[in-house]
Amino acid sequence: MTGHSSLPGIIRFLKLVALGLFLTLIVLFLVATARTFTLEVNAGLQLAHWEKAAVISADLTSEQRDDLLTHFKEAIRIPTVSFSASHQNTSALQEFNHLLKRVFPTIFSSSLVKHELVGNYSHLFTVSGTDPKLVPYMLLAHTDVVPANETDGWEVPPFSAEELNGFIYGRGTIDNKQSVMAILQALEYLLERGYVPRRGFYIGLGHDEEINGYAGAVNTVKLLKDRGVKLQFLVDEGLAVLDGIISGLDGPAALIGVSEKGHATVKLSVSMKPGHSSMPARQSSIGILAAAVTRLENYPMPRLFGSGPEKSMFEHLAHKFGLPLRFIVSNLWLFSPLISRVMERKPELNAFVRTTTAVTMFNAGVKVNVLPSHAEAFVNLRIHSAQTLQEVLDLIDSTIADDRVKVELINGFDPLPISSFSEQSFGFQVIKKTVLDMFPKVTVAPGICVGNTDSRHYTSLTKDIYRFAPTWFKPGDIQRFHGINERISSKNYEELVLFYFRLIQNCDIKRLPPSHTSQHDL
Secondary structure, three states: OHHHHHHHHHHHHHHHHHHHHHHHHHHHHHHHHHHHHHHHHHHOOOOOOOOOOOOOOOOOOHHHHHHHHHHHHHHHHOOOEEEEOOEEOHHHHHHHHHHHHHHOHHHHHOOOEEEEEEOOOEEEEEEOOOOOOOOOEEEEEEOOEOOOOHHHOOOOOOOOOOEEOOEEEOOOOOOOHHHHHHHHHHHHHHHHOOOOOOOOEEEEEEOOHHHOOOOOHHHHHHHHHHOOOOOOOEEEEEEEEEOOOOOOEOOOEEEEEEEEOEEEEEEEEEEOOOEEOOOOOOOOHHHHHHHHHHHHHHOOOOOOOOOOHHHHHHHHHHHHEOOOHHHHHOOHHHHHHHHHHHHOOOHHHHHHHOOEEEEEEEEEOOOOOEEOOEEEEEEEEEEOOOOOHHHHHHHHHHHHOOOOOEEEEEEEEOOOOOOOOOOOOHHHHHHHHHHHHHOOOOEEEEEEEOOOOHHHHHOOOOOOEEEEEEEEEOOOOHHHOOOOOOEEEHHHHHHHHHHHHHHHHHOOOOOOOOOOOOOOOO
């Protein structure tokens, strides 16, 4: 009787729970809908009211256009290849040094510019400003490139700088000689026109970025630290203008990298007694190691989408998506698990979701009839901003879960600090203004670099490091990065020159104008 009498109470309770859930869903839907149509205001970082035009016109003559392309092609033809930490084409680096002095004579003769070689092949330019109270900034790029072989499938020789259908092909066209030459070309033009900067700045050109920058960037930082230099902000390579890359986005997006993923190279090894292949043990060193590698690939690092700068990136772009994508992207607090499951299906998007795991080398065996005593594999990981290096190492140990496999950290570092990108962030807003000066219809958003740059060595000089160059990437172009048929359009290279031409002048304000109000103190 007691059980029957309590049944109506249970039913009433379940009805109340159902009603509560229904009302909760209604509230969530209303909140999500409101956020969908207001996020542009909340997260768009509306650009402060900049009314002042560039001090010096950037108009170029046809002869200047021909010359800047000629100089750029000359730079591409010099094979400044970094093969490994112990093997660089130093004769090419020396040739590149001579090229810079020849094609940028005003820079090297100007009383405003001090030039120094660092580590024999890296360059440090100090450009004096008229107002010593203004904290200087720095522009970074690197002169070395990764190897390239014509037999890999290049349409033209990789160091030929041949021009096809308006594109200049060659190793270094998008990584990173386009920035090297554009920065110096812009400064050359400004100096030729009598420009004297108000805010001093530095230009750093590393020669070994592709092999971690220990001779170039590290020594440049040491030199600046010894001089007590502090930087307002720093701009290096990294992200770009993506056009047609992000599915569903209306128009191109300029992503300014505000951080980089961390990095780890881990060595896995198994050692056993050698033996004859006719009497194999139940498991070999290769089999044990292969099983460990398989577990790492079958059980990837946890999904962390929405826990790092990628959340702000999508929120800033949300208003450029059509419905229903706009509804989903505007409400990552609700839909992050769904979005991450979709994104992880594509390698280029999976990099935003988690710490990625890539087995890059596997070595074992000396003879077909000998059981190898030793097997080793190398795993490269790019660490999500919401994780630490130690957390990743602990997850590797727990995933492999085999004491016979030795896990050894070869090198690594935590994700880089996240630079400010608010309306009060001088560096971010100056870059954003310059982008919009050049490309008014582009949407600007903060982003995360999945690779690493020389800028990671500069964290002791500034807290605001931005990774961006206005190189345009359309579908298929990202695969050219470190790949075959690397190229840039001649028009885009000219745009890079004009971008830095404007950026240097835009940096000459004392402070940002107040947001959404009239400008002051420009």
